[in-house]
Structure formats: structure tokens, C-alpha cells
Amino acid sequence: xxTNEKKSRRAQRALTAAxxxxxxxxxxxxxxxxxxxxxxxxxxxxxxxxLLYYQHVDRDRIYARGNQVSGGSLGSDVGIARYxxxxxxxxxxxxPQFLLPFGTLRGTNNLKALGNTIGVGDLILAAxxxxxxxxxxxxxxxxxxxxxxxxxxYNNNRALNLGENRWKFALQAGYIxxxxxxxxxxxxxxxxxxxxxxxFTVAHATMTEDPLVQMQAWLRYNVTDTFDVRxxxxxxxxxxxxxxGVSQGDRTNTSKFSVGFxxxxxxxxxxxxxxxNDISVHNGPLESTRVNLxxxxxx
Numbered sequence: 001x002x003t004n005e006k007k008s009r010r011a012q013r014a015l016t017a018a019x020x021x022x023x024x025x026x027x028x029x030x031x032x033x034x035x036x037x038x039x040x041x042x043x044x045x046x047x048x049x050x051l052l053y054y055q056h057v058d059r060d061r062i063y064a065r066g067n068q069v070s071g072g073s074l075g076s077d078v079g080i081a082r083y084x085x086x087x088x089x090x091x092x093x094x095x096p097q098f099l100l101p102f103g104t105l106r107g108t109n110n111l112k113a114l115g116n117t118i119g120v121g122d123l124i125l126a127a128x129x130x131x132x133x134x135x136x137x138x139x140x141x142x143x144x145x146x147x148x149x150x151x152x153x154y155n156n157n158r159a160l161n162l163g164e165n166r167w168k169f170a171l172q173a174g175y176i177x178x179x180x181x182x183x184x185x186x187x188x189x190x191x192x193x194x195x196x197x198x199x200f201t202v203a204h205a206t207m208t209e210d211p212l213v214q215m216q217a218w219l220r221y222n223v224t225d226t227f228d229v230r231x232x233x234x235x236x237x238x239x240x241x242x243x244x245g246v247s248q249g250d251r252t253n254t255s256k257f258s259v260g261f262x263x264x265x266x267x268x269x270x271x272x273x274x275x276x277n278d279i280s281v282h283n284g285p286l287e288s289t290r291v292n293l294x295x296x297x298x299x
Contacts, residue, residue, distance in 0.1 A: 033146065033172055036272060036294065037186045037218035037230045038262065040142045040174030042133045043095075043298075045088045050297045053080040055103075059285035065249065066282050074111055074285050078103035078121070092129050099124040101152070105160040119153025119162040128174075138178045146170040146192075156199045166207075167195035186218035186232075192239075205244045212239035212252060226264040232276075233257055253282035260292070270296040 043049075059074040084097040101121030107114030125147045132141035148170075152163020172190035179185055192212045200207035218232040239252040258276030265271060274292040 033170055033190045033192065033214065034234065035172075035174060035186070035188050035216060035218075036262075036274070036292075037184075037220050037228075037232065038176070040128070040140050040176050040186065040188070042093045042128075042130045042135070042140050042142065043086045045086050045093060047086040048299050049082075049084040050299065051080075051082040051084070052295050053078075053082065054293045055079075056289070056291045057287055058289040060288045061281075061286045062284065063281045063286060064283055070110060073108040074106075074114070075108060076103065076105045078105075089129075092131070093133050094127050094129050096127040097125075099126070101162065103162065105162065107160065114159040117153070117155075117158055117160045117162060120151075121162045122152040122164055122168075123149045125149070132175075138176070138184070140174075140176045142174050144172045144174070146172065150195075154199075156204065157202055164197065165199055166197040169193050182222040184220040184222070184228075186216075186220070188216040188218075190214050200243060208242045210238055210240040210251075213237050227261065229259075229261050230274075231257070231259045250283040252284065253280075254284070255279040256287065256290075258290070258292075268298040270294075270298075272296070 055076070055078045057076045057078075061068050062070040062074075078101055080099050080101045082097060082099045084095050086093060086095045088094075100123055102119070103121070104116060104118045106116035126144055128142040128144040130140060130142045132139060134140070146169065148164070148168035150163060150165050150167055152161070154161045154163035154165040156165075170190055170192040172188065174186065174188040176184065176186050190213070192214075194209040194211075197207040198204075214234060214236040216232060216234045218230055220228045220230045222228045234256050236252050236254045239250075241248045241250055256276055256278045258274050260272065260274035260276075262270060262272045272292075272294040274290075276287075276290045276292075278287045
């Protein structure tokens with residue numbers, strides 16, 4: 001009897017972790033603050049970027065403390081509209097920008113009870129400051145603060161939401177350096193801190209979350225001046241949640257890989273495609289398939 005009770009509690013914690021992960025997903029480019037290789041390249045002041053993202057993710061397993069506790073499917077189709085403007089601020093190049101997520105989240109098969117939702121995610125404001133900007137050697141180092149405003153669609157009666165009903169702040173640093181021949185290395189790290197969601201679930205509970213840390217690395221090979229192939233690794237840790245002060249035992253410990261390409265079919269247009277999935281998940285849903293597409297217009 002005690003064994004069954006432990007399994008039930010473990011499954012419930014995993015389901016809570018899955019809901020939290022899906023809710024968080026809609027408010028950013030990816031699980032934490034995923035970047036695409038080349039994002040920390042500083043462009044000339046006066047340049048503007050218009051970007052449209054599409055991300056499809058399937059999650060077919062849920063883990064608690066490293067053990068699979070459920071099957072089923074948690075799916076999402078999320079878009080992001082993004083605008084970036086490069087400008088000079090004193091001796092530094094900066095790029096104030098905003099990102100607005102939108103899309104749909106859904107549970108199917110064994111997780112059909114989670115339902116589905118369509119809406120808009122939390123508005124994100126950001127601005128990178130480049131402390132190293134050397135186009136001649138193609139070396140860059142930028143620091144980016146992110147602010148997440150609780151403006152997205154949220155209903156405490158729904159298990160899945162596009163908005164998170166809480167403020168968030170993140171600080172990220174990214175470094176780009178060329179290697180041998182046509183290879184380029186991107187290294188990125190960030191930490192996210194979370195405000196409180198004081199209207200969590202139908203119980204109107206208070207949900208808090210510990211800081212979440214992510215580290216990313218991308219290796220690019222420039223086949224031509226307008227086409228590259230890339231591969232990346234990411235590791236996230238932290239993010240333990242508490243509901244009314246009670247730990248949910250859902251600390252993030254997730255690694256994943258990605259492969260893809262970027263192509264300039266014209267001078268001011270870029271198309272990017274990425275495929276990836278999780279390598280390991282300690283708590284929460286495992287992404288079995290992730291497809292990212294991005295179209296960028298420079299003007």
C-alpha cells in the first residue's frame with residue numbers, strides 16, 4: 001500500500017512538473033532562454049530585424065527523479081514575433097527588442113485530461129549590450145537582461161496556460177569566436193529568477209521557483225558565406241518549485257542536442273531550421289521531437 005502511495009505521489013509531482021514546463025515554454029524562445037548560433041553577432045547601428053519563429057515540440061514521457069512515471073503526450077505549437085533595433089549608446093552597441101509568443105498547448109492520449117489552450121504568451125523585453133564588438137576578428141561578447149511581463153493568457157482553472165501569471169528576470173551572456181578554417185564557436189550562459197504566481201491552480205495557491213541556470217554551446221561550419229550547418233548542446237539545472245511552501249521535488253536537470261542550418265537566400269533574408277530532442281531528463285516531460293523554424297528580415 002505504501003509503495004502504491006509513493007508511486008502516486010511521484011506521478012503527481014511529475015504531472016505538476018510537466019504543466020509548469022509547458023506553461024514556461026510559451027513565454028520564451030525555448031525551455032529556458034535558448035539562443036540560435038549567431039544571435040550574439042553585433043550588427044551595425046541603425047539595423048532593424050523582423051523575425052518570426054515557429055516551434056513544434058512533442059513530449060511522450062514524463063520523469064520524476066530520473067524514473068519514467070507516465071506516458072501520454074504533451075504537445076505544443078508556438079510562434080514568436082520579434083523585433084530588434086541596433087543602436088549606439090555611448091561607446092556600446094545595444095539592441096533593444098521585444099518578443100511576443102503565441103500558440104497552442106495540448107495534452108493527448110494518457111494526458112488528455114490536461115486539455116488544451118490557445119492564446120498569447122507573456123511579453124518579453126530585452127536589450128543586449130556588447131562589451132566586445134570586433135567585426136574584424138568576428139569576436140563578440142554581449143550581456144542581455146530579459147524582463148518577462150505577466151501579460152499572457154492565464155486562467156487558474158486551466159492546467160495549461162500560455163501566460164505564467166508572474167514576473168521573471170533573466171541575465172544572459174554570449175560569446176562568439178572563430179576557430180580554425182570555417183568553424184565558429186558560440187558559448188552562452190544565463191540565469192533566470194522568478195516572481196511568485198499567487199493564483200496557481202483552482203486552489204489559488206502560491207507557486208514559487210528557484211533560479212534556473214542554462215549553459216549552451218554551438219559549433220558552426222560555414223559551407224559558404226551564405227550557408228552554414230550547426231550543432232549544439234544545452235544543459236539546464238535548478239528551477240525547483242514550491243506550492244504553498246511545499247517542495248514539488250521537480251528540480252530541473254536536463255540535457256539536449258540540436259542540429260540545423262542557416263541560409264541567406266537573399267542579402268536581407270535568412271531562413272533557419274533546427275531539429276533536436278532531449279538527451280536526458282531528471283524531472284518533467286522529455287522532448288522526443290523539437291523542430292524550430294525561423295525567418296528573419298533585415299531592414
